[in-house]
Amino acid sequence: MAPPPGNTAQGGLPPWAVVTPARAAHVGRVVALLDQWAIAAHLDPAERDRWLRAGWLHDALRDADETTLRALVPGSTDPLPFLHGPAAAARAAELDESDAEVLSAVRWHTIGHAAWGATGRALYAADFLEPGRPFAQEERASLAAAYPSDPHGTLVRVVSMRSAHQQGKGRREHPMSAAFRAALLP
Numbered sequence: 001m002a003p004p005p006g007n008t009a010q011g012g013l014p015p016w017a018v019v020t021p022a023r024a025a026h027v028g029r030v031v032a033l034l035d036q037w038a039i040a041a042h043l044d045p046a047e048r049d050r051w052l053r054a055g056w057l058h059d060a061l062r063d064a065d066e067t068t069l070r071a072l073v074p075g076s077t078d079p080l081p082f083l084h085g086p087a088a089a090a091r092a093a094e095l096d097e098s099d100a101e102v103l104s105a106v107r108w109h110t111i112g113h114a115a116w117g118a119t120g121r122a123l124y125a126a127d128f129l130e131p132g133r134p135f136a137q138e139e140r141a142s143l144a145a146a147y148p149s150d151p152h153g154t155l156v157r158v159v160s161m162r163s164a165h166q167q168g169k170g171r172r173e174h175p176m177s178a179a180f181r182a183a184l185l186p
Contacts, residue, residue: 013056016091018064029130031055033144034122040148047118053097054105054123060088082174085109112159112180121151125158136161156184 013019013027034055038048061069062084070076072087089107097103104113105120112124129144131137139161147154159181166173 014060014092014095016095017060018062018068019059020063023059023062026130026132027056027059029132030058030123030126033126033130037122037126037148041151050099050102050119051122053099054102054109054119055126057088057092057097057102057106058109058123058127059084061091062088082110108176111174111177113176114179114183116180118151121155122147125151125155128158128162152184159184 031052034051038051066080069083069087072090086107089103093103101117101119105123109123109127129140143154143157
């Protein structure tokens, strides 16, 4: 899809996005998956639109340089891989995105947020399950197919897989990720 005429992410990447062609393709696949889920779940048009805006915005600054990202999130001490979400949310809010749920989904899509509603949860899952990622393709495809009928169960599995992946690489889990995981479990 072509970028929209204004500053919004309605119908495409915003004009201020800094993404490589490969990243733009990833974003498109995330949005397509969110759209597929929204249709299957019979979401009302406003909620579907919210999911799609979050999808278009989530990686809009993924390929921006560190100076640009830190300027948009002054005071953040997070490492570079965690900055693009908060920076994209800040930039979108500066322009014309005012939906708090969309902004929260974009801001925390890499680590999760315990207080998220459906938009953040769907974006988190779609970002991980989009079909262009090369690992665990069969399992991830099965989870993607299950999301509309079992969003909670699917999300629990996605969070577990992401946590195991981080642990397998010897990385410490972000405290917000741990809180998100704990909030999902009964």
